[in-house]
Amino acid sequence: MKLTNARRHGLAVLLSGDRSGTPVYESNVTCDSVDAARTNGRLTVYWQTVRWLVEHGYATVDRRAANRVALTATGLDFARQATR
Numbered sequence: 653m654k655l656t657n658a659r660r661h662g663l664a665v666l667l668s669g670d671r672s673g674t675p676v677y678e679s680n681v682t683c684d685s686v687d688a689a690r691t692n693g694r695l696t697v698y699w700q701t702v703r704w705l706v707e708h709g710y711a712t713v714d715r716r717a718a719n720r721v722a723l724t725a726t727g728l729d730f731a732r733q734a735t736r
Contacts, residue, residue, distance in 0.1 A: 655734055658682070662701035663731040666711065666723050669695045670731075678702045678719035697721055 655663075661683070669676035679696035697705075702721050705711035710727030714720045723731055 658701050660734055662697040664735045665695055665697050667731040676721045678721055
């Protein structure tokens with residue numbers, strides 16, 4: 653599956669958050685790097701990227717926790733492969 657840069661970036665941000673134990677949240681602002689994805693001291697991924705990841709089973713969103721995004725087990729494997 654060919655990934656867009658936005659999807660690859662979203663996976664990189666989610667993987668970074670997973671590795672560091674930092675929560676990642678859905679956002680309505682796009683970012684071009686993991687450092688830029690830190691908005692107000694927290695990691696964020698653009699909502700359209702999150703939607704695609706959720707639709708394909710790679711991520712989940714907890715709407716009760718300020719739209720916190722997490723990789724599924726499948727998403728974690730996919731993110732590791734996609735960001736090599």
